[in-house]
Amino acid sequence: GQNIDQPTEMTATEGAIVQINCTYQTSGFNGLFWYQQHAGEAPTFLSYNVLDGLEEKGRFSSFLSRSKGYSYLLLKELQMKDSASYLCAVHAYSGAGSYQLTFGKGTKLSVIP
Amino acid sequence: DAGVIQSPRHEVTEMGQEVTLRCKPISGHDYLFWYRQTMMRGLELLIYFNNNVPIDDSGMPEDRFSAKMPNASFSTLKIQPSEPRDSAVYFCASSRTSGSVNEQYFGPGTRLTVT
Numbered sequence: 001g002q003n004i005d006q007p008t009e010m011t012a013t014e015g016a017i018v019q020i021n022c023t024y025q026t027s028g029f030n031g032l033f034w035y036q037q038h039a040g041e042a043p044t045f046l047s048y049n050v051l052d053g054l055e056e057k058g059r060f061s062s063f064l065s066r067s068k069g070y071s072y073l074l075l076k077e078l079q080m081k082d083s084a085s086y087l088c089a090v091h092a093y094s095g096a097g098s099y100q101l102t103f104g105k106g107t108k109l110s111v112i113p
Numbered sequence: 114d115a116g117v118i119q120s121p122r123h124e125v126t127e128m129g130q131e132v133t134l135r136c137k138p139i140s141g142h143d144y145l146f147w148y149r150q151t152m153m154r155g156l157e158l159l160i161y162f163n164n165n166v167p168i169d170d171s172g173m174p175e176d177r178f179s180a181k182m183p184n185a186s187f188s189t190l191k192i193q194p195s196e197p198r199d200s201a202v203y204f205c206a207s208s209r210t211s212g213s214v215n216e217q218y219f220g221p222g223t224r225l226t227v228t
Contacts, residue, residue, distance in 0.1 A: 042219035098169040103156040
């Protein structure tokens with residue numbers, strides 16, 4: 001199985017930079033996703049990492065270190081609309097030809113003025 | 114594209130009743146997933162299908178839960194009989210086989226309350 005850890009809550013100021021960390025322990029690793037989920041809404045895809053390094057997409061960047069079982073999501077120039085939960089999800093082989101996406105509990109980010 | 118469609122959006126039922134949740138995946142997607150989300154356990158995979166065939170149902174809590182996908186554009190998740198601990202938001206998601214990123218697109222969810 002997978003064990004995924006991320007902070008429960010974080011608070012940051014509008015215009016600032018925030019880094020949300022995720023550590024995982026898994027076998028059959030096949031990639032790591034970050035999803036954003038606003039309260040009462042569905043998760044939406046933010047980023048995907050399969051190789052070590054940084055993937056940049058506008059104000060959001062995601063980093064992966066496979067050897068350390070570690071990823072982070074970096075949000076720059078924070079806006080009030082970035083207040084949401086951020087879910088780290090590990091894609092891994094789960095046996096019998098099956099790959100699964102296992103989600104962490106999510107980090108609730110509050111952006112304050 | 115209309116995205117993943119789920120119905121109903123809200124369901125309130127009494128313990129012991131049968132509940133059927135419905136999902137229409139994005140056209141052309143060959144994977145369909147059912148998830149359950151609660152505050153305590155987060156987002157959990159229940160079952161997923163590939164080309165209408167169930168691949169992994171190890172996340173289905175117990176025999177009270179069943180899922181079907183009779184064709185590429187429709188799936189159901191049934192709970193019979195329902196219990197209060199089944200109260201959660203149930204999401205359906207779909208994705209398509211691609212060379213690299215297989216991002217999943219989630220529907221709006223069905224909020225189920227069992228009293």
